[in-house]
Amino acid sequence: MKICPKCDSQNANNAAVCKNCGASLNEVPDLSDAVADVEQKGRKPAWAFLCALISFASSASKGLLPLESEEVTSTHYILYFVSCAVSILFLVFCALLLRGIFKKKSIPAIGLAAVLLCIVCAIMVILDVFSLPSTIADFRALF
Numbered sequence: 001m002k003i004c005p006k007c008d009s010q011n012a013n014n015a016a017v018c019k020n021c022g023a024s025l026n027e028v029p030d031l032s033d034a035v036a037d038v039e040q041k042g043r044k045p046a047w048a049f050l051c052a053l054i055s056f057a058s059s060a061s062k063g064l065l066p067l068e069s070e071e072v073t074s075t076h077y078i079l080y081f082v083s084c085a086v087s088i089l090f091l092v093f094c095a096l097l098l099r100g101i102f103k104k105k106s107i108p109a110i111g112l113a114a115v116l117l118c119i120v121c122a123i124m125v126i127l128d129v130f131s132l133p134s135t136i137a138d139f140r141a142l143f
């Protein structure tokens, strides 16, 4: 895409003159790559938010497991460990996608939401890590 320097209308990459005003476009750089780059970067915070959401859901779903009741089976513990692993994995994806977001002048709202959710997930993961030794001990006690 070429932007006419005279009237700002958009023209095809291979256009020699502006279709609107006829000005020469030979000196005008092709903006397609720059536009694609900006669009690509704009999508990153949305992906980060999705990863944080999956991490949060996976971490929160552990609350549904009856680990405190008497009907606990080894399957419940395996589900607990799997949801911990999924939660940590997607938290890492989220952090990787959010890298460099603060270098930008304006952070999109979805980016801020992703950062906040990422922090909540990080706290949940830290709590999981602290409760892991006793969870493993309880798991071993089943056998």
Ligand SMILES: [Zn+2]
Pocket: 004, 005, 006, 007, 008, 009, 018, 019, 020, 021, 022, 023
């Ligand atoms: Zn023009």
